[in-house]
Amino acid sequence: MSRFDRRVAVITGAGNGIGRAAARMFVAEGATVVGVDTDDVALDSVRAELGPAFEPFPADVADAEPGHDYVSECMARHGRVDIAFLNAGILGPAAPMDDYPLTAFDVVMRVNVRGVWLGTTRAMRAMREQATGGVITITSSTGGLRGSGGMGAYITSKHAVVGLMKAAAIEGGPFGIRVNAVHPGPTDTAVWASATPTKRAESGSAGVGLPQLYRVADPAEVAAVVGFLSSDEAAFCTGASYPVDGGLLAGPPYRHPLPER
Ligand SMILES: NC(=O)c1ccc[n+]([C@@H]2O[C@H](COP(=O)([O-])OP(=O)(O)OC[C@H]3O[C@@H](n4cnc5c(N)ncnc54)[C@H](O)[C@@H]3O)[C@@H](O)[C@H]2O)c1
Numbered sequence: 001m002s003r004f005d006r007r008v009a010v011i012t013g014a015g016n017g018i019g020r021a022a023a024r025m026f027v028a029e030g031a032t033v034v035g036v037d038t039d040d041v042a043l044d045s046v047r048a049e050l051g052p053a054f055e056p057f058p059a060d061v062a063d064a065e066p067g068h069d070y071v072s073e074c075m076a077r078h079g080r081v082d083i084a085f086l087n088a089g090i091l092g093p094a095a096p097m098d099d100y101p102l103t104a105f106d107v108v109m110r111v112n113v114r115g116v117w118l119g120t121t122r123a124m125r126a127m128r129e130q131a132t133g134g135v136i137t138i139t140s141s142t143g144g145l146r147g148s149g150g151m152g153a154y155i156t157s158k159h160a161v162v163g164l165m166k167a168a169a170i171e172g173g174p175f176g177i178r179v180n181a182v183h184p185g186p187t188d189t190a191v192w193a194s195a196t197p198t199k200r201a202e203s204g205s206a207g208v209g210l211p212q213l214y215r216v217a218d219p220a221e222v223a224a225v226v227g228f229l230s231s232d233e234a235a236f237c238t239g240a241s242y243p244v245d246g247g248l249l250a251g252p253p254y255r256h257p258l259p260e261r
Contacts, residue, residue: 002030003231008078010034010070012061012119013043013088014054015190018139021219022085025227027053032078036061036070037088044249061088061115071122080130082231084123086116087139089157091191097152105153112157113164120168124177133176135230138165139222140181142245166227169239178238180229186216212247 009026013019014035020042023033027050034055043056055077059068066072074081092108093101116138127134143151144158162181169179186192207249210216225244228234243249 002028003227004083005030007031007082008034008074008080008172009083009085009230010036010074010081010123011085011087012070012115012121013038014056015039017047017191018184018219018222019085019087020046021223022087022226023050023054025220025223026083026230027051027232029227031083033188034074034077051121061086061119062110065116069122071126075126080132081123081126082129082132082134084119084134084136085139085226085229085230086119086123086136088115089139089141089191091151091194092153095152096150100152105156108153108157109160112154113160116161120164120179124168124172124175127172128175133172133178133236136168136177136179137226137229138147138179138181140165140183140241142183142185142243142248144181144183145241145243165241165258166239173238178229178234180234180237180239181241182222182225182229183241183243183245183249184222185211185243185248186219187219187222188216189219192216197240209211210253211245212250212253215246217244217246 009031011019011023014023015037023035026033030054034057036059037055038060040058043226047054047056058069059070062068089112095102123136138161141158143155144162149154165179165181172179222244
């Protein structure tokens with residue numbers, strides 16, 4: 001018996017990075033996954049890797065049109081949605097806030113906030129109706145718990161979804177719906193690769209740096225925490241933030257006077 005046997009999950013941003021790692025983990029542990037992404041080529045490659053338990057659904061998370069409603073699609077296919085991992089997100093360009101193009105701000109907020117709002121409200125409606133509740137996990141960032149320069153729209157969006165998560169946890173609690181956020185630190189995906197030191201230096205940002213463990217995370221290490229939060233082991237966890245950041249938020253690095261082991 002695996003942790004997610006007979007459970008149905010939707011994952012956004014499932015084509016690459018953290019979402020793809022989560023799809024791998026959920027399928028390996030028994031779930032059927034409806035994987036959502038704008039990148040249909042990536043979705044096809046996940047399907048080729050994971051087989052029929054991974055069902056691609058190309059869609060834009062921020063589009064409210066019925067053709068992009070992956071929760072309704074999941075309900076139509078399976079009659080339930082037990083787990084929603086709302087993970088799709090974009091970084092946006094690097095620039096100081098007083099020079100940040102408003103159009104770029106709107107694009108980042110559209111995907112990172114409107115997209116999560118649509119996913120959360122759709123999933124809550126479905127989970128309330130099915131009477132067995134469900135679990136929603138939102139991917140924020142360490143940038144959702146502290147500021148950093150040169151990424152103002154991203155930081156704004158990742159803080160916004162923390163408030164969204166808390167409001168949803170309060171409204172979902174009476175229906176057995178748990179809602180939490182994970183806050184990855186630097187993780188080895190395309191988003192991290194695009195936040196190169198050069199790009200950060202151009203923006204005047206001090207950079208997000210490496211965490212206390214002196215390495216970036218493997219996407220599977222973030223997926224593991226999403227797996228815990230989505231499982232029955234986390235039955236009393238809701239309305240909370242879970243950093244997966246190698247100690248980044250603990251404080252600035254310590255230059256140790258003792259020799260390294
Ligand atoms: N990688 C990091 O260092 C890091 C750190 C903190 C937070 N995050 C967050 O983790 C989440 C996943 O990012 P990742 O690092 O795996 O990046 P990624 O680029 O590898 O994956 C993101 C996926 O989301 C998809 N996507 C983008 N816009 C979409 C839309 N409108 N509709 C549907 N799909 C869309 C992309 O096509 C892509 O497949 C994001 O929310 C990101 O902000 C990443």
